Amino acid sequence: MRKLILALTVLMAASGCGKKIPEPENSGVAMQEVSTLKAATTVSSIRNSDNSDEDFRVKTFVKGNSVYVECYLKNYGFSESNPEQLATVSVFIDNQKKVDMKTAAFILKDVPNGMHKIKLEVLNGSGEKTGLQKEIEVHITSSI
Numbered sequence: 001m002r003k004l005i006l007a008l009t010v011l012m013a014a015s016g017c018g019k020k021i022p023e024p025e026n027s028g029v030a031m032q033e034v035s036t037l038k039a040a041t042t043v044s045s046i047r048n049s050d051n052s053d054e055d056f057r058v059k060t061f062v063k064g065n066s067v068y069v070e071c072y073l074k075n076y077g078f079s080e081s082n083p084e085q086l087a088t089v090s091v092f093i094d095n096q097k098k099v100d101m102k103t104a105a106f107i108l109k110d111v112p113n114g115m116h117k118i119k120l121e122v123l124n125g126s127g128e129k130t131g132l133q134k135e136i137e138v139h140i141t142s143s144i
Contacts, residue, residue: 054074055073055074055075055132056071056072056073056074056122056132056133056134057071057072058070058071058072058120058134058136059072060118060136060138062138062139062140065109065110065111065112065113065140066107066108066109066110066111067107067108067111067118067138067140068105068107069091069105069106069107069108069118069120070104070105071089071104071105071120071122072104073087073104073122073132076122076124076130076132078102078103078104083125084125085125086124086125087102087122087123087124087125087130088100088101088102088122088123088124088125088127089101089102089106089120089121089122089123090120090121090122090123091108091118091119091120092118092119092120092121093108093111093116093117093118093119094116094117095117095119100123111138111140112140113140113141114139114140115137115138115139116137116138116139116140117135117136117137118135118136118137118138119133119134119135119136120133120134120135120136121133
């Protein structure tokens with residue numbers, strides 16, 4: 001009886017250690033994990049034509065070959081319920097337009113290794129430039 005209980009205990013312990021559940025793609029990444037991937041994000045130059053930093057703020061971090069971007073706009077929003085203040089963010093990577101985003105947070109996937117300049121430019125509901133823009137340099141060194 002004693003051997004049976006011992007065998008069952010060992011079997012249960014071994015079966016519990018067998019699988020590792022993968023992390024969801026859209027889960028938050030701790031800053032410590034980002035540094036272990038040897039990826040860096042630096043704000044190199046910020047240009048706001050006569051607008052304060054409070055009007056347009058950007059948070060970014062890099063995980064593997066993806067750049068996670070969060071935009072904070074004071075006088076604009078991304079909800080279509082208020083079309084006068086509707087915003088679109090034009091994304092340029094190395095001076096080439098990649099995409100227009102209509103959400104405050106988004107992911108730029110498959111960014112190649114190396115240093116890249118990412119420019120974010122805010123357009124109003126009519127597609128006209130608002131003068132709000134940010135430039136961020138990212139260094140991708142991981143292929144995960």
